[in-house]
Amino acid sequence: MPFITRIISLEALSQIAPKKEALELLRSISQVAGKPIELTIIAAGLAELGEGASEEIRTFLLRASGDPKADSNALASAAEGLRDIGDIPAALDAARRVLMVTEPHASDLRTAVKVLLNEQVEGDLIDPDGVLENLSDRYGIALVEVAREFVQAGHPAQALQLARNVLQGRDSDELALGRAAGLWLALNGDDGAETLLAELSGRQVFGASQRAFVAAALAEAGHSKEAVEMAGGVLANSDAGGFSLGAAAGAWLASSGGVDGLLDILRDRPAIGPWSRSAIAEEMVEAGHIVQAVDLVRSVFSDPTADRYDVSKAVKVILRAEEPVRTDIFEEIHQSHGEGDRVRVAFTLAELGYREEAGKLAIEALEDFDGDMRTLKELLDALLAASGISAADAVLAALNADAVSDAVRFAAADFLAAAGALSAAVSLWCGLLVVDAASPTESVSVLTRLLKTGHRDQAIHALRGALNDPALQPHRRGRLRALLSWAVFSDPNAANCGNCP
Known part of the structure; x- marks a missing residue:
């Protein structure tokens, strides 16, 4: 062991x-x-x-x-x-x-x-200077963490030197720069912003993401003018996106740049993607600008490039809106958005506790499902998260629709069994066991699942019912008889008299 x-x-x-x-x-x-x-x-x-x-x-x-x-x-x-x-x-x-x-x-x-x-x-x-000398080849977030220990031990001068090394270091990423900036501002008081910008002016690499995190540090330290100026530059930068725009928007709003000014910048710059919209909208919500945040993320649900993460963040924004607005957007999703969007939104709603809305969306998507197996699993996860095992009946009804393929039913049965909805899975397996279009391999796979889960009697009942059809084609009858024999003799101790057709 x-x-x-x-x-x-x-x-x-x-x-x-x-x-x-x-x-x-x-x-x-x-x-x-x-x-x-x-x-x-x-x-x-x-x-x-x-x-x-x-x-x-x-x-x-x-x-x-x-x-x-x-x-x-x-x-x-x-x-x-x-x-x-x-x-x-x-x-x-x-x-x-x-x-x-x-x-x-x-x-x-x-x-x-x-x-x-x-x-x-x-x-x-x-000697604190001796310790500092041993750190000369270090860089990034490690130096910032160490600098905090110098502060705690009463050595602010050495802490500032470490922060300076990070601020000027070519390899310092945005997180390290943001934390180093925050430490520098805390140790330099009123002159912190001016001296910080002077230190940063010599950087060879100072991209949008790095500027965004420094702007956030300036905003947190109360240097509003400098924070707005740096955040505004990031927001207008066509190369900035995602977390960078979110951090810059947060710094802008925290420093009273104003939501109208923020929206003006966004209108004047190239279009932003769903991730960026959701990230900026989250900051708007935190600043109390819910209406503007909702307007910003509405298009995320219809954006084909949006993934589940983007949609999840957008849903969290929508849920902060007033009830009429939420209802309007949910209905819009129902009527005009793709299957994948409904699945992602349903799962997120279920996670956030809006189970009725999640169940409605998921059932609608299941009734005309024609996607891949990964999306199917997400869809069933959404249903089970929304309503638990009690959703099994609704799942069965939706999966029995003519538009749903046998391949989808087979995959759904496995997903349901794994999630604990075994009775629903058994019902699907029994139906799949006797369908005309199933290949021999598929039929054997279905029967194996029924036998391994202890549902031999249900398999026998389904097979005998199918064999009682007088219009059954000879080749189908032969296959079903073979499956029935396997089911009957899978238990050597069971009485088989009367089971054979």
């Missing part, structure tokens, strides 16, 4: 078993722990149970931190654990090793710096 499986099982057991028993099991598992991270997990377990001696915990942690193959996670965990039991020199050694790892995780780097800046021993005083 894998180590992690043993640990997860022990964690569950420790909630109900006596501590002594859990401790014995933990020590037993420790005998197969070999990887550095596994050793730190054992040490953490001993500490949590409160029964492990500090020396025992220390042994595991030193083994982990001394392993040349230890990654940043194991080293950072060892540093924290050693600090907690009071072995500060060993904790500092483990933390220093984290700084030597080629690509440490951001959270591990932050943990190591926290230990280095806050723990010290006589004769081994930590």
Whole structure:
């Protein structure tokens, strides 16, 4: 059994078993722990149970931190654990090793710096500039996380230097830039916006997405003028889309750029796609501009490029509108939009608790379904999410329509069975078992499903009913007799007298 499986099982057991028993099991598992991270997990377990001696915990942690193959996670965990039991020199050694790892995780780097800046021993005083020097080759979000530890430890100058490295770093992505900008603004007070823009002016790469996140940081810090100016540039940029436009719209509205001004910019720029519309509309809703947000996303439902994610976000906007507006849009979807749109909207409505509307949309789509199997599964998921197993009767009625193909019925039966609506699946299987158009392979597959789910009697009943048709063609009669024989003799202990045709 894998180590992690043993640990997860022990964690569950420790909630109900006596501590002594859990401790014995933990020590037993420790005998197969070999990887550095596994050793730190054992040490953490001993500490949590409160029964492990500090020396025992220390042994595991030193083994982990001394392993040349230890990654940043194991080293950072060892540093924290050693600090907690009071072995500060060993904790500092483990933390220093984290700084030597080629690509440490951001959270591990932050943990190591926290230990280095806050723990010290006589004769081994930590120089914050020395720690900073060891971070010279780092970049991105990791530096921002580390900078926060410098602030917490009372070293704002070093934190600003790290933020500057991110702001000027070519490889800094939009998330890192946004967080670095927020930290810079928090540390520089009233002059923050001016100095921030000066730092950013030298960037070689400063695209729309990066500008959007910086604008959001400016807005959050209360620098409205600068936020509106930068957000406006992003909103007018034809290369911006999706999250970038959403973040820029949020910054614009939060800084009182005004919804009318926002709409003016959107009208003057090239058309935006469904993802961008939904993202901007969400920000409008948050700012209280629900009517304008609804108008912006109405076209998402008829856009052939919109995916389920886009439609889901658009539905959340629509649901914030007044009842007459919602009803009008739902009816518009019913009457004019494609099958896939109805399926996506139905599923989202069901998730949001609008079960009656979801069920209505899903049934309408099912009655004339002619799509792919993935869409069919989404459709049935929407129905079951809306009404649960009680939707089975409506599903059966819709699937029995002449327009629905046998292939759709077969796939639907499998989906329903997997979802727990077994009786509905059995009804479909019994019908498919005797259809004229089914191939031998399909008939065998259907019968196998009925037998494996314990519905032998229903299969026999359906086959005998079909064989009683006097107009049955000879080749069909032969196949059905073969299927019936298989069904009858699938249970060697069952009485078969009277079952054979």
